[in-house]
Amino acid sequence: MNKYKRITLDGLIFQNPTFMLVLGTCPTLGLISSAFSAAGMGLTVVIILTLSNVIISALKNVIPNAVRIPCYIVIIATLVTFMRMLLEKFMPDLYDSLGGFLALIVVNCIILGRAEAFANKHTVVESAVDGLANGFGFTIALTLMGIVCELIGSGSLFGAHIMDFTIGIFATPAGSFLVYGISIALFVFVIDLFEKAKRVKINKLARENMLDKEVA
Amino acid sequence: MTVKEFFKSTSFKCICVLLTILLVCGIFLTVMYGLLEVTEGERLQRAVAKVYAGETVEIYGKGADGEQTLIGADEKAPQGLISESVVQSTSTVNQMYKITFPDSKRVDYLVQVTGTGGYSGGTVTCWVPVQMNEDGTAIAGIGKVSIASNVGQSFIGKIQDAMLESYGPAYEDGKLYTPADGFVSAGASLSSTAIDNAVNGAIIYVKSAILGIVPGGQFAGFDDPHGLINTDLSSFEAADGVVTYKIVTKGSADDRNMHPGQFTLTIIVDATKTVDDIIIDDNGSTGEYGKHMYGINNYIGKGLEYFEGLLGDGWAYPSDGEIITGATESNYNVVYACAYAVKNYQNCIDRAGGNN
Numbered sequence: 379m380n381k382y383k384r385i386t387l388d389g390l391i392f393q394n395p396t397f398m399l400v401l402g403t404c405p406t407l408g409l410i411s412s413a414f415s416a417a418g419m420g421l422t423v424v425i426i427l428t429l430s431n432v433i434i435s436a437l438k439n440v441i442p443n444a445v446r447i448p449c450y451i452v453i454i455a456t457l458v459t460f461m462r463m464l465l466e467k468f469m470p471d472l473y474d475s476l477g478g479f480l481a482l483i484v485v486n487c488i489i490l491g492r493a494e495a496f497a498n499k500h501t502v503v504e505s506a507v508d509g510l511a512n513g514f515g516f517t518i519a520l521t522l523m524g525i526v527c528e529l530i531g532s533g534s535l536f537g538a539h540i541m542d543f544t545i546g547i548f549a550t551p552a553g554s555f556l557v558y559g560i561s562i563a564l565f566v567f568v569i570d571l572f573e574k575a576k577r578v579k580i581n582k583l584a585r586e587n588m589l590d591k592e593v594a
Numbered sequence: 595m596t597v598k599e600f601f602k603s604t605s606f607k608c609i610c611v612l613l614t615i616l617l618v619c620g621i622f623l624t625v626m627y628g629l630l631e632v633t634e635g636e637r638l639q640r641a642v643a644k645v646y647a648g649e650t651v652e653i654y655g656k657g658a659d660g661e662q663t664l665i666g667a668d669e670k671a672p673q674g675l676i677s678e679s680v681v682q683s684t685s686t687v688n689q690m691y692k693i694t695f696p697d698s699k700r701v702d703y704l705v706q707v708t709g710t711g712g713y714s715g716g717t718v719t720c721w722v723p724v725q726m727n728e729d730g731t732a733i734a735g736i737g738k739v740s741i742a743s744n745v746g747q748s749f750i751g752k753i754q755d756a757m758l759e760s761y762g763p764a765y766e767d768g769k770l771y772t773p774a775d776g777f778v779s780a781g782a783s784l785s786s787t788a789i790d791n792a793v794n795g796a797i798i799y800v801k802s803a804i805l806g807i808v809p810g811g812q813f814a815g816f817d818d819p820h821g822l823i824n825t826d827l828s829s830f831e832a833a834d835g836v837v838t839y840k841i842v843t844k845g846s847a848d849d850r851n852m853h854p855g856q857f858t859l860t861i862i863v864d865a866t867k868t869v870d871d872i873i874i875d876d877n878g879s880t881g882e883y884g885k886h887m888y889g890i891n892n893y894i895g896k897g898l899e900y901f902e903g904l905l906g907d908g909w910a911y912p913s914d915g916e917i918i919t920g921a922t923e924s925n926y927n928v929v930y931a932c933a934y935a936v937k938n939y940q941n942c943i944d945r946a947g948g949n950n
Contacts, residue, residue: 441615445608449615456619463630470632470640549752 382507389511395488396519397565402488405479406520407554413536416524418472419479420517422465426457427489427516428509431497433457435505438498450493455484488516523557633670637742638691641721644740645704646693653704654692662692674706683824684844684856685709685795690803693723701726703800706742709792711784711845711856716746718788722796725762726804733800736761739793744785752782753789761793770794770827772842772858773876784880787845787855798826812945816938819909822930824856832946835865839935839942843927845878854878854924861935863942868897869932879924886920893932901933909933 395401402423409415433453434441441449462480465473473480483489492512497505528534531549533541547553600606642653656673657663665672674689686708693702703726708719723737739758744750761771771777771790801807808814813825827842838860845856855878864870872893877884893901906912909930917925 437615441611442604442608444604445612448612452612452615452619456623459623460626463626466632467630 381504385504385507386511389508389513390515390518392569393512394515394519394565395491395512396516397562398569399488399491400562401491402486402516403558404482405486406523406558407551408479409476410520410523410527410554410557411531411549411551412475413521413524413528414472415475416520417517417536418469419476420513420520422461422476422480423483423486423488423516424510424513426454426461426483427492427513428506429457430454430489430493431505431509432502434493434497435500435502441498446498447490447494450490451484454489454493458483488512519561523554523561526561527554527557635665635669635672638665638672639667641706641740641742642693642704645721645723645738650696651702652694652696654694665691680799682795682798683821683826684711684791685798687795687799688719690799699728701730702737703796703804705796705799707792707795707799709788709790709795711791712744712747712788713749713782713784714746716744716785716788718744718747718750718785718792720789720792720796722793724796724800730804732767732805733765733797735763735765736793736797738762739789741789744788747782747785747788749782750785753785757786758789770797772827772856784855787878794826813938816934816941818934820930822927823934827856827858830942832942835943836870837863837935837939837942837946839863839931840875841931841935843878843931845927854880854883854921854927857924857927857931859928859931861932863935863939866897867936867939868895869893869936870895872928872932874928877924878927879921883921883924887928888917888919888921888925890928893929896932898933898936901929901936904929905933 389395391398393399396406405419409419430450430453434450437449437453458481461483462473465476465480492508496508500508525535527548528536529540530545531547531553533539533544545553548557595603638653642651653665653672654662654675655665656675656677662675672691674691676687676690680687687705688708689706691704693704694700703724705722705724706719707722708717710717712718719742721740721742723739724733725735725737726732727734739761741750741753741758757777760777764771764775764777771793773783773787773790777786777790777793812829813823816823816825818825822843824842824844828840830837830839832838839862841857841859841861843857843859845854856876857874857878858876860871860873860875862870862872872890874890877887879887902909904912904915904917905926906915911926912918912922917929919925
């Protein structure tokens with residue numbers, strides 16, 4: 379498999395930061411009661427994660443191993459502050475809706491985790507692809523859960539009123555926790571089915587090969 | 595280790611790299627801040643755009659000569675009509691701008707005001723458009739309120755636009771807003787209280803600064819040893835020797851405790867200077883605390899001696915006694931209001947006789 383395709387599929391599905399690695403739980407639980415906030419947070423993380431991966435990968439041979447974590451934190455904090463300035467200037471509504479969670483991206487374990495686990499061992503291009511894939515994996519997960527929570531909890535979708543029936547708890551972090559748990563279970567179930575089907579296919583091929591060899 | 599060895603060591607390299615990264619990041623952020631800074635003028639324009647969406651307005655502030663001056667759209671640091679913040683009982687007025695409409699004679703005052711009494715002692719800062727009548731002699735209504743910022747209000751996102759738009763249609767001259775009147779968003783009741791206080795603060799300030807009406811004048815000179823009664827929101831009527839109070843307490847205004855929020859009470863005091871009836875119109879207790887409150891029926895038929903006995907010397911917060919129940923702060927607000935009502939009975943009668 380092409381390495382870029384593998385990196386992309388890992389970030390989006392097989393190593394999805396939200397559903398498979400259960401990283402970035404704090405903003406997930408805090409923001410998925412609104413699909414707009416969830417999507418906004420996800421896209422912000424895409425930009426910060428990609429830029430931090432690129433910069434850290436580019437500097438990996440310059441930064442001494444002993445001070446790599448403080449250096450990563452300074453770089454990530456700078457990018458987060460820069461994003462805050464951009465959002466406050468050009469997207470004030472999104473800036474307000476993200477509130478304190480925007481500043482907390484500095485300590486988001488997805489970003490530091492990808493810097494430590496991937497960016498400092500791979501090329502700039504690979505790191506950029508990894509950042510984009512993981513960021514979009516996070517964004518898609520948050521947005522899907524945001525849609526469910528907002529629809530059931532507030533009867534709306536991206537702020538537009540859809541229905542009058544609501545279940546209040548889904549508009550709270552407790553409801554978000556419930557949706558998060560169910561989403562993880564469903565996601566892992568589907569991945570397991572996929573892996574199982576893949577294993578069956580491989581075993582079948584292996585048996586056919588063995589039979590071919592025996593016949594020969 | 596010699597100096598030469600130190601300069602060749604990994605430690606020195608670490609220091610250099612870390613400091614270089616810090617320096618580069620610092621310079622980058624400084625430059626970006628210069629380019630992306632959101633000026634006060636921009637914040638004002640954003641607030642006006644939210645409050646007066648789709649309308650053409652002119653904003654007037656105070657010029658260098660002290661006269662009202664038209665504020666340009668690109669002005670970075672506009673000066674409002676207020677030189678210093680004005681602290682009121684449950685709000686602080688930060689700034690005020692005069693808004694005019696080229697197509698009509700209408701005049702608004704856009705007030706930026708911070709309401710207290712929010713969750714955990716926090717505040718909510720709002721832009722409140724106070725609309726004047728045609729000849730500028732009275733407040734005609736309140737426009738759509740816009741939230742500018744908040745301190746410690748985790749559930750501010752639950753404040754609904756419907757609530758922020760509802761102040762205008764409900765405006766009556768002389769009336770101020772309380773959660774008891776329905777100005778509250780579910781799930782963010784204490785934040786709603788802070789917004790109510792901000793809106794009320796804007797009304798009181800415009801009445802005082804523009805119309806010259808003294809706030810809380812009905813209660814001027816009344817005994818209130820701890821300032822727990824919100825005289826801006828409270829009122830009384832006296833007839834046939836019976837005084838009917840509508841009392842709003844400040845709840846946690848003295849920072850002793852984060853609980854409760856403000857209480858709104860109807861207290862009737864009869865000619866015997868005892869409580870004839872008491873109704874809690876809005877219970878400021880938070881969470882489940884309200885269940886532990888001392889029964890208010892105990893207060894009916896009681897006079898000042900009884901209430902002072904519950905409160906102790908100087909109506910101070912009691913350290914022991916009957917109202918220590920698990921909802922002591924809530925009990926304190928209610929008992930204090932009863933003591934206030936009974937003690938000031940004669941003041942009310944005198945003031946009513948004086949054509950109040």
